[in-house]
Amino acid sequence: MWKLARVAATRLTRSRRFSTAIPGPCMVHKRGADILHDPWFNKVLFSFCFLLLTSDTGFPLTERDRLGLRGLLPPRVISFEQQYARFMESYRSLEKNTQGQPNSVVSLAKWRILNRLHDRNETLYYRALIDNIKDFAPIIYTPTVGLVCQNYSGLFRRPRGMYFSAKDKGEMMSMIYNWPAHQVDMIVLTDGSRILGLGDLGVQGIGIPIGKLDMYVAAAGINPQRILPVMLDVGTNNQKLLEDRLYLGLRQPRLEGEEYLEIVDEFMEAVHARWPKAIVQFEDFQMKWAFETLERYRKRFCMFNDDIQGTAGVALAGLLGTVRAQGRPLTDFVNQKIVVVGAGSAGLGVLSMAVKALSRMAGNSEAGAGKQFFLVDKDGLVTKERNNLDPAAAPFAKAPGEIVGLREGASLHEVVKKVKPHVLLGLSGVGGIFNEEVLKAMRESDSTKPAIFAMSNPTLNAECTAADAFKHAGENIVFASGSPFENIDLGNGKVGYVNQANNMYLFPGIGLGALLSGARSISDGMLQAAAECLATYITEEEIEKGILYPSVDSIRHITAEVGAAVLQAAVAEELAEGHGEVGPKELQHMSKEEITEYITANMWFPIYSPLVHEK
Numbered sequence: 317m318w319k320l321a322r323v324a325a326t327r328l329t330r331s332r333r334f335s336t337a338i339p340g341p342c343m344v345h346k347r348g349a350d351i352l353h354d355p356w357f358n359k360v361l362f363s364f365c366f367l368l369l370t371s372d373t374g375f376p377l378t379e380r381d382r383l384g385l386r387g388l389l390p391p392r393v394i395s396f397e398q399q400y401a402r403f404m405e406s407y408r409s410l411e412k413n414t415q416g417q418p419n420s421v422v423s424l425a426k427w428r429i430l431n432r433l434h435d436r437n438e439t440l441y442y443r444a445l446i447d448n449i450k451d452f453a454p455i456i457y458t459p460t461v462g463l464v465c466q467n468y469s470g471l472f473r474r475p476r477g478m479y480f481s482a483k484d485k486g487e488m489m490s491m492i493y494n495w496p497a498h499q500v501d502m503i504v505l506t507d508g509s510r511i512l513g514l515g516d517l518g519v520q521g522i523g524i525p526i527g528k529l530d531m532y533v534a535a536a537g538i539n540p541q542r543i544l545p546v547m548l549d550v551g552t553n554n555q556k557l558l559e560d561r562l563y564l565g566l567r568q569p570r571l572e573g574e575e576y577l578e579i580v581d582e583f584m585e586a587v588h589a590r591w592p593k594a595i596v597q598f599e600d601f602q603m604k605w606a607f608e609t610l611e612r613y614r615k616r617f618c619m620f621n622d623d624i625q626g627t628a629g630v631a632l633a634g635l636l637g638t639v640r641a642q643g644r645p646l647t648d649f650v651n652q653k654i655v656v657v658g659a660g661s662a663g664l665g666v667l668s669m670a671v672k673a674l675s676r677m678a679g680n681s682e683a684g685a686g687k688q689f690f691l692v693d694k695d696g697l698v699t700k701e702r703n704n705l706d707p708a709a710a711p712f713a714k715a716p717g718e719i720v721g722l723r724e725g726a727s728l729h730e731v732v733k734k735v736k737p738h739v740l741l742g743l744s745g746v747g748g749i750f751n752e753e754v755l756k757a758m759r760e761s762d763s764t765k766p767a768i769f770a771m772s773n774p775t776l777n778a779e780c781t782a783a784d785a786f787k788h789a790g791e792n793i794v795f796a797s798g799s800p801f802e803n804i805d806l807g808n809g810k811v812g813y814v815n816q817a818n819n820m821y822l823f824p825g826i827g828l829g830a831l832l833s834g835a836r837s838i839s840d841g842m843l844q845a846a847a848e849c850l851a852t853y854i855t856e857e858e859i860e861k862g863i864l865y866p867s868v869d870s871i872r873h874i875t876a877e878v879g880a881a882v883l884q885a886a887v888a889e890e891l892a893e894g895h896g897e898v899g900p901k902e903l904q905h906m907s908k909e910e911i912t913e914y915i916t917a918n919m920w921f922p923i924y925s926p927l928v929h930e931k
């Protein structure tokens with residue numbers, strides 16, 4: 317395992333650009349103005365250019381005749397390519413015109429222009445997203461999505477996704493049929509209780525499933541007609557929201573205990589009844605429900621928890637990359653001292669996957685695995701002496717006297733000074749806790765190339781900035797953050813490389829592989845295959861430069877690879893039941909290359925199809 321084969325496949329070009337292949341027809345049951353008002357079929361681009369509102373239409377004349385559109389549009393027809401160029405022109409002019417304004421104003425303006433495009437013309441929106449993923453991911457995903465959630469009531473223009481509230485108890489089985497699409501493949505579900513590091517945002521957390529599913533379309537090529545963002549509104553404990561007259565959710569405290577679980581159970585049953593093969597990704601649930609729902613559903617439904625399982629795989633890939641960056645063999649992972657800051661769903665997910673990887677390296681022996689991991693939470697170092705020690709954290713708690721000189725609750729600074737860790741990894745949600753003192757203590761690390769992972773989101777919640785990490789911990793570190801930072805100019809032509817350690821490198825591939833395998837459930841083996849795939853993706857030359865993760869530009873390619881690895885694992889574990897016309901037997905007989913080809917061929921790509929009216 318963990319073979320470091322150089323990924324031989326030539327990486328996909330960033331996108332297929334404007335293919336000359338003739339797209340197949342798309343049947344449409346609407347006509348006339350109804351088509352123009354449906355962003356899925358619409359081919360008109362409305363844009364502001366030099367302060368003029370222009371509407372450029374991509375409907376050819378024959379199509380206008382077929383669909384009763386003649387006379388409803390100005391006569392000029394422009395191509396998809398021209399529309400794309402027009403949109404990018406207006407986006408770039410917005411960038412220019414907002415220069416010098418506060419970051420939050422610029423980011424929200426960018427989010428609005430993208431969101432407006434989505435609401436009018438999905439094909440063009442997804443093309444723009446795919447072709448500019450590096451620029452647009454920070455807008456539709458972290459960090460801007462956090463700002464969008466915080467301001468959701470004010471930004472809300474038209475609904476996206478479905479809302480199931482505590483008031484819908486007993487109705488969900490019929491409600492699910494209100495969703496207009498016949499088929500749904502991917503659902504991202506939240507209850508809004510822990511949105512990034514921003515806490516309980518109640519119903520406003522819907523921005524997260526929307527952003528994650530946009531990443532599914534961009535990275536995994538999931539057809540946007542088959543995605544469903546879902547908010548389970550069980551109330552909020554955020555007093556400010558409860559008192560906000562613009563708040564759009566239920567004004568009641570969160571349901572607890574059985575009452576809460578009954579709502580989630582009912583939703584899961586309803587989804588399964590209508591779309592038995594849909595994958596459900598749980599996202600941004602507070603820790604107690606994140607673990608409980610994962611245990612409750614993972615064998616019964618095809619689901620996973622992204623914060624626990626997706627994050628764990630991404631972090632593990634980064635930890636193994638760190639071993640390579642030190643010029644050590646992967647087996648040296650057993651000697652790496654790792655301090656994890658944050659004992660929540662993400663931090664504990666990382667530790668348990670890392671311990672499993674260690675025990676596999678040691679020939680499946682659990683004995684002693686994880687002794688070199690240290691867990692710090694808001695009350696300091698976690699030891700067995702902790703009052704009310706959380707059972708989920710207990711396996712990682714240090715025994716009394718296990719580390720001489722460190723007591724229960726020792727501060728992060730004390731822990732780093734004493735342990736001299738190879739890796740300091742933050743999943744605490746607390747901005748700036750890797751302060752100057754802590755970062756300077758990392759200079760005493762036992763590693764020749766210490767690693768600092770400030771994985772909390774969004775940017776202001778990162779445990780430290782990239783600039784501070786290189787400044788205080790030294791130029792020889794490797795650095796990764798959950799939200800993007802610019803690379804750091806270290807002077808003398810040297811660059812401090814900033815990695816983005818974010819579960820976006822895995823969840824799209826986990827979902828895609830699970831979907832196309834038709835797996836009954838998502839096993840540890842499938843998740844491990846995803847993490848291994850990501851870990852082996854980076855070349856030695858890249859590692860030497862401090863690069864641990866691929867560029868966001870190649871997210872479609874890495875997702876295809878991860879999807880293939882997940883599918884292969886599902887087949888090996890006999891969990892794959894097939895997808896569409898491809899049955900389990902055919903999947904079993906596919907080579908690795910054929911699986912990757914199958915995955916790639918099934919990735920949706922946005923182009924205008926000729927619309928044909930279905931009588």
Ligand SMILES: NC(=O)C1=CN([C@@H]2O[C@H](COP(=O)(O)OP(=O)(O)OC[C@H]3O[C@@H](n4cnc5c(N)ncnc54)[C@H](O)[C@@H]3O)[C@@H](O)[C@H]2O)C=CC1
Nearest residue numbers: 512513603659660661662693694744745772773798818819
């Ligand atoms: N980069 C990525 O891919 C991911 C990042 N995250 C980020 O990780 C953060 C935490 O997420 P969860 O684990 O789900 O949250 P959580 O609420 O379950 O856990 C937070 C943990 O941080 C600890 N903590 C709070 N204040 C602290 C302090 N001052 N010092 C040390 N520890 C402290 C708490 O005790 C708790 O154990 C969030 O900001 C989230 O955005 C989560 C998932 C993926």
Ligand SMILES: CC(=O)C(=O)O
Nearest residue numbers: 512600623773818819
């Ligand atoms: C990235 C992510 O899933 C989070 O910050 O919660």
Ligand SMILES: [Mg+2]
Nearest residue numbers: 599600622623
């Ligand atoms: Mg999350």
